[in-house]
Amino acid sequence: MSETGMSETGTSETAPRYSIVIPIHNEAECLEAEVRGLVGELDARLLDFELLLAENGSSDATPDIAEALAAADPRIRVLRSPIPDYGYAMKMGMLAGRGDFVANFDIDFHDVPFLLAASALLEAGAGIVVGSKLMEGAEDRRSFARHLVSYGFTTLLRLLFDPRMDDTHGMKVLRREVVQEYAPRTVMTRDLFDTELIIRARRGRVVVKAIPVTVEEKRKPRSSIVRRIPRTMRGLLRLRMLLWKERHGRA
Known part of the structure; x- marks a missing residue:
């Protein structure tokens, strides 16, 4: 191992x-x-x-x-x-x-063109670049239900954590030093590791940029959206409480 x-x-x-x-x-x-x-x-x-x-x-x-x-x-x-x-x-x-x-x-x-575009932003000073399915210029060709879930999830992130939050799921490119500093601090896995990583990096004043992307379904989702919603909601509430305790010095 x-x-x-x-x-x-x-x-x-x-x-x-x-x-x-x-x-x-x-x-x-x-x-x-x-x-x-x-x-x-x-x-x-x-x-x-x-x-x-x-x-x-x-x-x-x-x-x-x-x-x-x-x-x-x-x-x-x-x-x-x-x-x-x-x-x-x-x-x-x-x-x-x-x-x-x-x-x-x-x-x-x-998406290799996304990788190259993100690299240019990282070289210009960003620490993380995410591929956004929701910002102007993006095109979401998935089912309406999946688009709605993405929109609702991002809205919750903005309400619970940071009004600047964009997509946290999907393609992203990070500077290695950002990964090495913030990934070991994360506690969430499954659906929320990358969400927590980006939230922690933002709170550490890492510059996060977004690039619009085009997404479409090549196959059916591997897990049920209906099952993931309550699990993700519980996870977000747990994460909010965890970060609040960290900020206020409580175990």
Whole structure:
């Protein structure tokens, strides 16, 4: 086991410019094609990168496919956890990243032009750049229900935490030093790790920028929105209380 709490295979000795983290869970049907497509696009742009596949609790052939991809390309690293937890996998992948810029993509939602645009903002002084599905210029081609959930979630974040909050789920790119400083402080996993990370970074005066993105569903959601809503609501209330106690010095 690595110090991140996940077992790992596939490493390269030199630190790359980009570390791209993709949590994967039961992705056997699409994993190889999506990874090869992404790597091909990165190579076409001559980008210096490592790809971290953060496998978490899969019950299909996902681990074997990921290991085969890593064996064939030293730039691909596989991190493994027995726990099916998207947020935990993202956190461990980000902390394991060695690049100057650490990106989070989904296996069915990755965008190299976004990565490059975000990098320009990071080089100009931002600490985090998120892909926004809600700001002017964005295009959300998903179902109305999913768009409504995204809008409602972001509205809650603005009411509970910070009126400047934008999307916290989806694509994002961070400076490595921001990840290393703030990710270890987080306590939320599952749906809310990245939300907590961005809230903590904002409170630490890290500059957060947003870029409009286009999103569409390539497949059905992996978990029920109806089931996630109450879980997420409870998590947000817990996070608000936790941050309040921290601010006021209470255990």
